Amino acid sequence: MPLTKYFETIAQQTETWLDQLVPQEDAYPPSIHQAMRYSLFAGGKRMRPMLAVAAFEAVSGQKAVGTERGAVMPFAAALEIIHTYTLIHDDLPALDDDELRRGKPTCHVRFGEDMAILAGDALLTLAFRILTDLQLFKGIPAQTVCDLARETAEAIGSLGTIGGQVVDLEYENTTDPDPAILEYIHTHKTGKLIAMAVRGGGMLGGAGEDQLSSLTEYGRRVGLAFQIIDDILDVEGDEKLLGKRTGSDKRMDKMTYPSVSGMKASKEKAVDLIDKAIGDLEMFAERAGPLSDLARYVAARTL
Amino acid sequence: MPLTKYFETIAQQTETWLDQLVPQEDAYPPSIHQAMRYSLFAGGKRMRPMLAVAAFEAVSGQKAVGTERGAVMPFAAALEIIHTYTLIHDDLPALDDDELRRGKPTCHVRFGEDMAILAGDALLTLAFRILTDLQLFKGIPAQTVCDLARETAEAIGSLGTIGGQVVDLEYENTTDPDPAILEYIHTHKTGKLIAMAVRGGGMLGGAGEDQLSSLTEYGRRVGLAFQIIDDILDVEGDEKLLGKRTGSDKRMDKMTYPSVSGMKASKEKAVDLIDKAIGDLEMFAERAGPLSDLARYVAARTL
Numbered sequence: 001m002p003l004t005k006y007f008e009t010i011a012q013q014t015e016t017w018l019d020q021l022v023p024q025e026d027a028y029p030p031s032i033h034q035a036m037r038y039s040l041f042a043g044g045k046r047m048r049p050m051l052a053v054a055a056f057e058a059v060s061g062q063k064a065v066g067t068e069r070g071a072v073m074p075f076a077a078a079l080e081i082i083h084t085y086t087l088i089h090d091d092l093p094a095l096d097d098d099e100l101r102r103g104k105p106t107c108h109v110r111f112g113e114d115m116a117i118l119a120g121d122a123l124l125t126l127a128f129r130i131l132t133d134l135q136l137f138k139g140i141p142a143q144t145v146c147d148l149a150r151e152t153a154e155a156i157g158s159l160g161t162i163g164g165q166v167v168d169l170e171y172e173n174t175t176d177p178d179p180a181i182l183e184y185i186h187t188h189k190t191g192k193l194i195a196m197a198v199r200g201g202g203m204l205g206g207a208g209e210d211q212l213s214s215l216t217e218y219g220r221r222v223g224l225a226f227q228i229i230d231d232i233l234d235v236e237g238d239e240k241l242l243g244k245r246t247g248s249d250k251r252m253d254k255m256t257y258p259s260v261s262g263m264k265a266s267k268e269k270a271v272d273l274i275d276k277a278i279g280d281l282e283m284f285a286e287r288a289g290p291l292s293d294l295a296r297y298v299a300a301r302t303l
Numbered sequence: 304m305p306l307t308k309y310f311e312t313i314a315q316q317t318e319t320w321l322d323q324l325v326p327q328e329d330a331y332p333p334s335i336h337q338a339m340r341y342s343l344f345a346g347g348k349r350m351r352p353m354l355a356v357a358a359f360e361a362v363s364g365q366k367a368v369g370t371e372r373g374a375v376m377p378f379a380a381a382l383e384i385i386h387t388y389t390l391i392h393d394d395l396p397a398l399d400d401d402e403l404r405r406g407k408p409t410c411h412v413r414f415g416e417d418m419a420i421l422a423g424d425a426l427l428t429l430a431f432r433i434l435t436d437l438q439l440f441k442g443i444p445a446q447t448v449c450d451l452a453r454e455t456a457e458a459i460g461s462l463g464t465i466g467g468q469v470v471d472l473e474y475e476n477t478t479d480p481d482p483a484i485l486e487y488i489h490t491h492k493t494g495k496l497i498a499m500a501v502r503g504g505g506m507l508g509g510a511g512e513d514q515l516s517s518l519t520e521y522g523r524r525v526g527l528a529f530q531i532i533d534d535i536l537d538v539e540g541d542e543k544l545l546g547k548r549t550g551s552d553k554r555m556d557k558m559t560y561p562s563v564s565g566m567k568a569s570k571e572k573a574v575d576l577i578d579k580a581i582g583d584l585e586m587f588a589e590r591a592g593p594l595s596d597l598a599r600y601v602a603a604r605t606l
Contacts, residue, residue, distance in 0.1 A: 023461060023462065027461075027462070028462075028466070029461075029466050029469045029470050029473070031469060031473065032461045032465065032466065032469045033461060036461065085424075089420060089421075089424060092420065094415075094416035094417045094420060095417050095420065095421075112397075113397035114397045114398050114472055115469070117392060117395065117397060117398065117420065118392075118398075118465050118468060118469055120424070121388075121392060121423070121424075121427065121465055122460055122461035122465045124424065124427055124428065125427065125456050125459055125460040125461075125465070126456070126460055126461065128431040128434075128435075128452065128456045129453055129456035129457055129460060131431075131435075132431075132434075132435060132449045132450075132452040132453040132456065133449075133453050134446060134449050134450075134453075141445070142444070142445035142446040142448075142449050143437060143445040145445075145449055146435045146436075146437050146445050146448055146449055146452075147435075147437075149431065149435040149449075149452065150432055150435040150436050150437075153428050153429070153431045153432035153435065154432055156428055157425055157428040157429055157432060158326060158330075158332075158335045158336060158339065158425035158428075158429065159326065159330070159331075162335065162421050162424055162425045162428070163331065163332050163335065165421060166332045166334060166335045166418070166421055167332050169417055170332070170334065
């Protein structure tokens with residue numbers, strides 16, 4: 001199931017914003033900016049920006065791309081910058097020790113471990129520089145900009161994304177799989193940022209509390225489904241299509257949905273989450289079309 | 304030259320804020336919060352908070368500690384959190400590979416390299432959660448809060464602190480010492496955050512452009528003097544007093560002021576910077592007493 005022109009446009013627009021927001025490769029010192037841009041432009045799908053823009057448009061009824069109401073785009077770029085920082089640090093030898101990402105050598109393989117640590121740090125820092133830049137968020141009240149940045153920081157901190165990564169590391173090689181721990185890992189490690197993409201798009205679109213709750217629930221479900229499907233792909237996926245080696249969860253003795261609940265139950269759980277996520281969008285009626293498409297796209301990667 | 308009661312109070316107050324702002328050791332997952340707090344409460348001098356509070360008071364004429372005008376304290380805490388993240392990551396085996404910091408094992412020695420990388424990431428993220436929390440910055444306009452967070456991010460990013468660290472790493476083992484490169488390293492690696500502490504304290508105190516320029520210049524000079532004196536102490540300092548091994552610059556073949564300009568010229572440069580920094584404070588008259596004291600304290604560590 002290919003993504004439509006609508007989503008291609010968002011991905012292209014995100015890359016244009018990223019190119020403008022991240023210092024060029026010759027900015028001093030060049031080595032760090034080369035490393036940052038190498039990982040940032042390594043062919044990501046830009047799914048988080050797509051979710052943010054689709055949520056913004058579902059709420060506001062206005063087009064985000066190529067219009068005056070472009071304020072969701074710096075947020076979309078910041079999400080992708082944050083996502084890239086987490087990948088660079090997760091791939092490090094002291095963490096998951098991955099040498100290949102999207103079919104290319106990982107940042108530390110290409111630039112050295114020291115530069116990869118610093119490039120991740122610099123991307124995280126840059127994300128917050130963008131998220132607090134009132135010039136970029138033209139027309140959005142300063143209070144909303146602060147709230148968005150604060151909620152993003154909460155989503156990716158020690159009680160969010162990083163918490164998930166910590167527990168994931170601690171339960172490597174565990175002999176006693178625990179479904180509750182696994183759900184914590186998945187909802188935090190990937191789920192928090194995906195949910196924040198949707199919620200943040202809604203905040204910038206001017207969503208009320210009811211709308212925000214529904215979007216957050218949709219994001220939580222899509223994020224969890226995404227991770228379950230990642231686990232499934234690590235068993236059944238095609239290395240060429242994925243651009244990375246499969247079977248790494250098994251090699252690292254990681255808890256996964258298939259290993260804890262079995263393959264059949266994992267696929268059923270993913271399908272159920274996607275169905276419910278689409279149900280969460282009811283109040284947005286036809287404006288939620290792109291968000292429904294994205295949920296189906298997540299599922300269609302394998303199921 | 305001991306610091307007065309005034310500065311002791313700021314340090315204590317900063318630790319109280321840090322204790323409240325950083326999740327407790329039993330917050331899930333506990334391992335990451337233990338690592339974060341271990342490094343944060345390892346006995347730092349809290350010099351950046353002192354600079355921020357002293358600048359706030361010089362501008363506003365109001366006491367920051369124990370009063371309604373406490374809005375500079377979350378900024379002071381965030382500075383210390385950022386400073387701690389840079390120390391944890393700089394100490395990593397892939398970077399400076401230091402095993403001792405303030406007389407205690409470094410974070411990765413105590414908690415493992417994976418946890419140290421993530422603890423640094425989590426501290427950096429937490430700093431921006433704090434810097435964008437309007438509840439904490441009561442009475443400060445949301446626009447000022449955004450500006451403060453954005454300028455802080457600029458100061459510590461790839462064009463600031465991290466840029467300095469990158470160039471520092473690249474010029475290890477250099478056979479061709481370059482004073483201009485050395486000044487770049489020092490003004491960026493340590494100087495940018497120290498200057499930001501002073502400037503941010505002024506912003507929260509309601510400083511006008513003239514006041515901010517003077518404070519920024521003072522901060523730049525004190526920051527550079529601080530780093531030159533650090534270089535001097537690495538040659539002449541007492542390991543027990545410093546809580547870390549001396550001679551590490553020579554072992555790592557790092558460019559330093561003494562190695563590039565000689566010990567005598569380095570001491571003269573530091574003294575000159577401190578004198579000029581105190582001169583930058585003229586417009587604040589007697590309100591700048593604590594900032595002058597801090598400049599003299601930096602110098603008195605060794606000279």
